[in-house]
Each structure stands twice: as C-alpha cells, then as structure tokens.
Amino acid sequence: MISQHLSYKPRFHSSWTAIASPPTLPTQPDPGGSLGFYGSSQTRATQAVNSMVSLRGVSKVFPNGSLVLRDVDLEVRPGEFVFVTGVSGAGKSTLLRLLYGAEQATRGTVVVDQVCLFSSEGRRPYRIPPRPLAMLRRRLGVVFQDYRLLANRTLGENVAFVLRAQGLSPAEIRRRIGPTLKMVGLTEKRDRFPHELSGGEQQRLSLARAIVNMPVLLLADEPTGNLDPENSLLVLQILERLNSFGVTIIMTSHDPYLVERAGHRVVRIEGGHLYDMR
C-alpha cells in the first residue's frame, strides 16, 4: 500500500556528494554581502554563500562545563544527504539543535540557508533575533526520535497545525495536507489520532509535519531510533525521495547498517571533533 507512493531506488552516490566530498570552500567572498545577516558583518561567514549549512570553528560548552563540540567545521551543500553518526551522547542532537536555533554555540559561526544564526567573530557575539529565527525555521523541517505529535489532534490536524502556526489560509492548508499525507502513505488515516498509530506510522506522521511547509533543509534527529528495520527503511525511503526533489537532508543515526546501506555522505562526531567518513 505504501509502496504505491514510494518508488525506492537506492542511490549509492548522489551527484552532489560527489562534488561536495571533500567539501570545497568557495574562496571568492561575496562582495554584496547577500547573507541574511541582521546588523552584523562577519567576513569569514560570507564564504558560506553557496552552502546550505556552514559551521565554522563551532564549539559548544554546556553550562555544566561539558564540552560537546570542539572547533567543528562542516559544510553542507544544497541538495546533499548527510548522515551524522556517533555514539549516544556524542553531540549529534546538539549539532542539529545548533542548526535550528534551539541551542546556541559557545564559539564559532553558524550559517543556515544564508542566514547567520550565531557568530562570535564580532566584538560581541551575534545571536539571531527571534523573528528572523522564526522566518528561518519556516524553511526548515525538523523530525525527532520521539515524534513530538499532538495527542489530542487528528493526523490531519497535526499536519495542518504547522501551516496554521505559520498563518496560512484554511483553503491553502486543505490544499496541502492531502499530498503531504500521501507522500508518507497515511492518507486513509487522516482522521485517526496519533495514539491509534504504530510507531512507524507516528514517525511518518511527524515526517509529514516536517515537510508540509516544503522545507529546503530537513533535520532528522534519530528518526529511525525507535523503529524496527522495516519501518526504518521506509522512513529512509521517504527522506531519499524528498532528497531527490532537492531537499537537503541532515540525519543523525547510530544505526551502522542503515548508514551503510544508504550510501550517502557520512560525518562522525567523536570526542567533540567532526570527522568526514565518506
């Protein structure tokens, strides 16, 4: 039933990853400064102009003193599919949280889709104000291991909630929900509630919620962490399908089998450092 909507074709090396690995940095600084800076001018960050995600010398120290990321650099080009691996607690989630602004770096520069989220290069650290952050998040999709669905709303409402939160019209919302649910294979269960779904279905619903606003970048934090291999593969297939539409995807996973099978670019976090594996 679901396979009707999905045509899974394994892609061992996308053309993007071929170009982007190892990441080459654009050396020409953008003179116009077309970056989404809000009142700050960091010169190094302008190098991020062709990247979807650009981390430069990013460190993250939690208030309790534990150092999670140590001087991390990461470039992700538009259209890439990147796996972030590492043992539990290595800082995979923290890395993603830096990208959608839920966490702030301690040092370094974080640029996502040409919007600077954080930079410590100026005299005073720059932090993105709430409104530009909200606007950036509208171009992102985020998926969690624990789904984070709204229990008292139906599937359709859960998906519509995102668009409502962004202020779209009811007509526009209705127009978008159908195709989105179809994409994750949950069309028939539109009026059910999340607790009536299996774990895999719940994760697909949270995926639907993340993509209904047509994001340019999808951040998936262990989306297969709670799922059996079959459902994991299904989620991966959906993500790859999205990727084939041009959506950049960064997914964390500690499942070596899945990572191996997918064959995309892999970065590994170990001891606060980031290593490009493939």
Add this chain to the structure above:
Amino acid sequence: MWALSRFFNKILYLLQETGLGLRRGGWLNWAAVSTLLVLLFLVGISIQLSWGVDATVQSLGGQLEISVYLEPERQAVDLQPQVTQLPHVAEVKVITKDQAWRTLLLEMGIEDEEAIQTQLGDNPLVDAMRVKADSTEALGEVAAHLRQLEGVDQVYYGDQVVQQLAQIQEMLRLGSLGITGVLALTAVAVITTTIRLIVMARRREIEVMQLVGATAAWIYLPFILQGCLFGVISALGAWGLVLGSQQLLQELLEKLIAFPFLKVIQADSNQLEFWFLPLMLLGMGVFLGTSSSLIAVRKSTSR
C-alpha cells in the same frame, strides 16, 4: 483583496485559538472574571459615590443662605432692619412662626383650614429669618454678626454639613483607593495564574509552533486576547451591577448616613458623563487583563 483575506485569516485564527484557550481554562476563567468583576464593581460604586458627594458639596456651597432662629418672644420684623444693615447681607426674608407652622402642618397633610386655625393657638415654633450673603466667603462673618444680635437664639448655615461631607469624601477616597489596590493585585495574580496554567497545558503545542517558525506574537496573542476578554466581560458585568444597584445604594445611603439629600448621581444616557463610568471600567478591565496575561506569557517566551 489578498491582504484583506489574509487579515481575516489572522482574525479567524486569533478567535479560534482564544476560544480554545477559554475551553482549556474551564472554571479558571470564572475565577479570573469574577475577581476582576468584583474589583471593577467596587471601583464603579465608589466612583459614583464620590461623584454624588462632590455634587452635593457643590450644591450646598451654592446656597448662601443662613437660617436665623429667634428667641420665643421675639418678633422677626423688629430685627429685620438691623440685620439688613449688617455688612455683606444681600437679602433678608422673614418667616413668622405662624407661616412656618402653617407650612409644617400643610406638609404633615393637615389641610383643614379650621383645624389649622385651632392648632395655631399653641404654636411651638419661633420666628425665623433667611439671610442671604453676597458671597460664600462672607457667610461665616455674617453668621458671626447675627449670633451677636440680641434676641437671636440660633444661627445655622451649611458649614457643618459641608465639613462632614468633605470628611466623608476623604474617607471614601482613601477607602476605595486601598480596596482598589488590594483587589487589583488579587485580580492580576488570579489572571496571571489562569493564563500561565493554560500556557502550561499547551506547552507541547507551543513547542511545536516555535519549532515550525511561528512568531512569538502569533503564539502568544491569543493568550493576550484572552486576558483582554476577561477585562471586557468583567467591565460589562460590573457596569450592569452598578446600574442595577443604584437604587439600592441610594436607599442604603439614606439609612446609613443621615443625609437624605445625598444623591447618587444618575446621569442621563444622552449625556457624556453617563458613558464616562463604563468607559473607565472598560479601560481598567482591559488594562488589568491584558497586562496580567502579558506577565504570564513573558516568562514562557523562550526559544
């Protein structure tokens, strides 16, 4: 056209979310509204009372008349020329004890002329004079002169009443200020708690909303609107209560304070003053409701 439909979208969203908040609130809504209502009602009543007292003081001050009661055997007509010559006296009017008795009997409902005639024989009243001064300031001076005249028993004018009223005014002002302050704090506390509980109950949704790029205004405006709505409802209710209790208040006043002439002002709905009280209550309610919910959501606006 596009902008208009977007505007209506926003309004619709706001109303839906506010409605949801109200449903989530349940009985807490009632707690918030009733606290605010009691506060606004008391404020309304005390404002009306002080307006009444103000008006009474003013009208009393305008009466520049001194009542002079003579000793029993004295004739007012004999004293009249003497009084007229006193400084600052504008007008002297004589009321003989017969006239006074007749008026009294008539007021008591005895209209039979013969009965009045027979009754007049043992008239217990004394002759009196109504003396008008040419200015309010001269009132005290004229009264002092009148007291010194021979044959004058007692001199009355409005100063005692005015003084007492001024005292009442002061007490009213202090009392209502104190009560308003305490109740306003209570109302703010109750509304803040209510809104915060609703925010907590919707924490999950708010989290998701923040995650998908809802602006802080979009998330929290429904809560602000809910607080504002508390204010509006309470103000309307309080005004209704004030209107309804005016008659009761008037009667109570007459019994409690021996000032039958103290009026609770009942303004005409055509007059501007009539709308002053409801507008004031509305403003206060909306201000308290809105600022309380602002306090409530301010702490939860994190990323």
